[in-house]
Amino acid sequence: MNPLVKTLHDIHPLSSDARESLEKTLQKVVIEKEEFILREGQVCHRLFFIEAGCFRGYYHKDGKEITHWFGFEKDIVTSFNSFINKTASIEHIQALETSVCWSISYNELYQLYDDFPEVERLGRITCEQYYIKLEDRYVNAQFQTATERYNKMLANTPHILQRIPLGHIASYLGISQETLSRIRAKGMNSKNSEQTHRS
Amino acid sequence: MNPLVKTLHDIHPLSSDARESLEKTLQKVVIEKEEFILREGQVCHRLFFIEAGCFRGYYHKDGKEITHWFGFEKDIVTSFNSFINKTASIEHIQALETSVCWSISYNELYQLYDDFPEVERLGRITCEQYYIKLEDRYVNAQFQTATERYNKMLANTPHILQRIPLGHIASYLGISQETLSRIRAKGMNSKNSEQTHRS
DNA sequence: TTTCCTTTTTGACATATGTCAAAAAAGCCA
DNA sequence: TGGCTTTTTTGACATATGTCAAAAAGGAAA
Numbered sequence: 001m002n003p004l005v006k007t008l009h010d011i012h013p014l015s016s017d018a019r020e021s022l023e024k025t026l027q028k029v030v031i032e033k034e035e036f037i038l039r040e041g042q043v044c045h046r047l048f049f050i051e052a053g054c055f056r057g058y059y060h061k062d063g064k065e066i067t068h069w070f071g072f073e074k075d076i077v078t079s080f081n082s083f084i085n086k087t088a089s090i091e092h093i094q095a096l097e098t099s100v101c102w103s104i105s106y107n108e109l110y111q112l113y114d115d116f117p118e119v120e121r122l123g124r125i126t127c128e129q130y131y132i133k134l135e136d137r138y139v140n141a142q143f144q145t146a147t148e149r150y151n152k153m154l155a156n157t158p159h160i161l162q163r164i165p166l167g168h169i170a171s172y173l174g175i176s177q178e179t180l181s182r183i184r185a186k187g188m189n190s191k192n193s194e195q196t197h198r199s
Numbered sequence: 200m201n202p203l204v205k206t207l208h209d210i211h212p213l214s215s216d217a218r219e220s221l222e223k224t225l226q227k228v229v230i231e232k233e234e235f236i237l238r239e240g241q242v243c244h245r246l247f248f249i250e251a252g253c254f255r256g257y258y259h260k261d262g263k264e265i266t267h268w269f270g271f272e273k274d275i276v277t278s279f280n281s282f283i284n285k286t287a288s289i290e291h292i293q294a295l296e297t298s299v300c301w302s303i304s305y306n307e308l309y310q311l312y313d314d315f316p317e318v319e320r321l322g323r324i325t326c327e328q329y330y331i332k333l334e335d336r337y338v339n340a341q342f343q344t345a346t347e348r349y350n351k352m353l354a355n356t357p358h359i360l361q362r363i364p365l366g367h368i369a370s371y372l373g374i375s376q377e378t379l380s381r382i383r384a385k386g387m388n389s390k391n392s393e394q395t396h397r398s
Numbered sequence: 399t400t401t402c403c404t405t406t407t408t409g410a411c412a413t414a415t416g417t418c419a420a421a422a423a424a425g426c427c428a
Numbered sequence: 429t430g431g432c433t434t435t436t437t438t439g440a441c442a443t444a445t446g447t448c449a450a451a452a453a454g455g456a457a458a
Contacts, residue, residue, distance in 0.1 A: 066342050081331045113323075117316045124312075124323040131330045132280045134337060142340035142373040143265050146415075166436065174341040176416055181437050345445075365406065375446055380407050 002026055004049040004102045007074055008122050018116040025112065026102040031095040037077075038093040043086055044079035046103050053099020056168060059091045067171040070096075070160055076126065077101075096164060146175045150183050201225055203248040203301045206273055207321050217315040224311065225301040230294040236276075237292040242285055243278035245302050252298020255367060258290045266370040269295075269359055275325065276300070295363060345374045349382050 001009075002023050008014060014022070031037060031053070038044050040059060048055075055077050058067040068091070071077040082089035083106060113120040140149055150173060153160060161169065170180035200208075201222050207213060213221070230236055230252070237243050239258060247254075254276050257266040267290070270276040281288035282305060312319040339348055349372060352359060360368065369379035 061342060068338055068342065080327075080334060084327050084331065113320070117319065120316065120319060120323060121312070124319060124326060127323060127326040127330060128279075128283050131326060131333065132283065134330065134333050135279060138333060138337045138340060139267055141337060143260060143267065165434090177436075178417080178438085179415055182415095185437075364404090376406075377408085377447080378445055381445095384407075 002102060003051050007049075011125060012118060012122050014118050014122075015116065018112070018118050021112060021115065022119070025104055025108045027104070029101050029103050031099045031101060033095055033098045036092055036094050038079055038082075038089055038091070040090060040092050041088050042082075044082040044089050044093075046078065046105050047083065047109065048077040048101040048103050050075050050077060051100040051102060053095060053097045053101070054163060055093055055095050055099065056164075056172075057091045057093050058171070065171060067168045070164065070168075070172065072159070072163075076130075096168075141174060146173060146179060147183050147186075149173050150180065151187070154187075201301060202250050206248075210324060211317060211321050213317050213321075214315065217311070217317050220311060220314065221318070224303055224307045226303070228300050228302050230298045230300060232294055232297045235291055235293050236300075237278055237281075237288055237290070239289060239291050240287050241281075243281040243288050243292075245277065245304050246282065246308065247276045247300040247302050249274050249276060250299040250301060252294060252296045252300070253362060254292055254294050254298065255363075256290045256292050257367075257370070264370060266367045269363065269367075269371065271358065271362075275329075295367075340373060345372060345378060346382050346385075348372050349379065350386070353386075 001019075004026060005014070005019055005022050008022075009019065026049075029048075037046075037048060037055070050071055050073055052073060054073075055071040056067045057069045057071075057077075057079070058065050060066070077093060079089040079091055079093060081087060086106075109123075113123060140152060144152070153169075153173070166180055166184075167177050170177040173180065175183075200218075203225060204213070204218055204221050207221075208218065225248075228247075236245075236247060236254070249270055249272055251272060253272075254270040255266045256268045256270075256276075256278070257264045259265070276292060278288040278290055278292060280286060285305075308322075312322060339351060343351070352368075352372070365379055366376050369376040372379065374382075
């Protein structure tokens with residue numbers, strides 16, 4: 001079974017008709033490292049489900065790149081506002097590793113919503129889950145110190161630290177790379193010493 | 200017609216059966232200024248649609264209150280994570296003015312989702328819209344300066360500044376009240392002089 | 399108006415983080 | 429291995445914002 005369909009089916013059961021339509025619609029696509037699936041200013045017409053690899057979304061501010069999200073295996077990637085409202089995207093979406101995805105267009109997805117209420121339910125549930133994750137990130141972002149944000153990342157999503165250059169991570173945390181470096185240096189002596197074990 | 204039902208119907212048409220069920224289910228409730236509809240630690244079992252009035256969501260950090268959202272007329276208010284996942288809420292929800300709301304319980308809502316695909320569609324669309332708004336706030340929160348955040352608020356949601364004490368707004372913007380006061384003082388001389396016109 | 403209470407502003411100083419430049423370390427590959 | 433590039437760290441200094449305390453301003457009620 002297509003891995004996305006399996007993931008969805010585990011969240012909420014799909015009829016065999018819905019499964020079949022989904023499988024027929026999803027397109028497999030391989031994106032090379034550094035390649036873009038969306039550029040600032042374009043309208044995002046597709047969703048991507050990551051089977052393997054990772055992506056980042058970023059935009060430019062004062063000449064600097066601001067990375068505001070990462071996507072990994074089992075994540076759904078799109079420029080949300082652009083996809084839903086058909087507006088020009090403010091962000092670039094770039095593969096950080098050569099990645100394997102399953103992709104569906106806006107029109108295909110909405111046809112499935114019309115044909116299969118279970119699919120629309122999955123759409124609703126998925127959106128709710130992403131909302132909750134974003135809300136958590138939001139509270140972190142605005143109301144915790146940089147050190148707290150880094151430590152939370154170390155505790156909750158250490159895989160990000162292992163796969164992504166620190167420059168992107170600093171940007172994601174909303175601090176300069178130098179500040180991130182200093183936060184890491186301080187943490188070294190204490191119990192959170194896993195960084196020292198890298199080979 | 201119930202104002203929430205009208206708002207929903209304008210987004211996506213509801214069958215008369217669905218409208219009727221909704222109207223039957225929604226409970227009108229008046230909440231006094233300063234009163235809470237949810238306390239930290241409780242599970243949030245209900246959604247509230249604001250017909251008139253306003254609310255804030257806040258939690259405590261280092262002994263201080265952190266306000267992380269406001270809700271006004273036509274907004275839907277709940278502790279999202281708690282409502283969806285039935286977990287203890289980390290936030291308090293408090294009326295900032297005496298408010299009139301329409302309320303529905305989790306079980307009632309999910310019964311409507313089962314009975315009427317149009318209602319579930321509205322649930323999906325509403326969630327998508329709230330996601331987009333939150334994403335915008337997130338990008339603001341983490342990647343703009345306090346002055347930029349304040350000016351954006353002045354441009355996009357001036358009604359908030361007129362209805363809510365500056366202490367709450369400073370907290371919402373992620374800065375101290377003193378810093379907000381200084382930002383406002385600086386803006387005074389320039390074109391954004393609307394604060395000076397207050398009677 | 400006068401008093402009282404709340405909200406907002408101002409001042410002095412402390413701290414976190416940013417910026418720019420350079421050094422050090424790590425990764426890559428011929 | 430040696431040389432080249434990229435990534436990460438370190439240092440010196442600038443700036444934004446926080447904290448605490450007090451003053452000023454604004455609102456409500458007698």
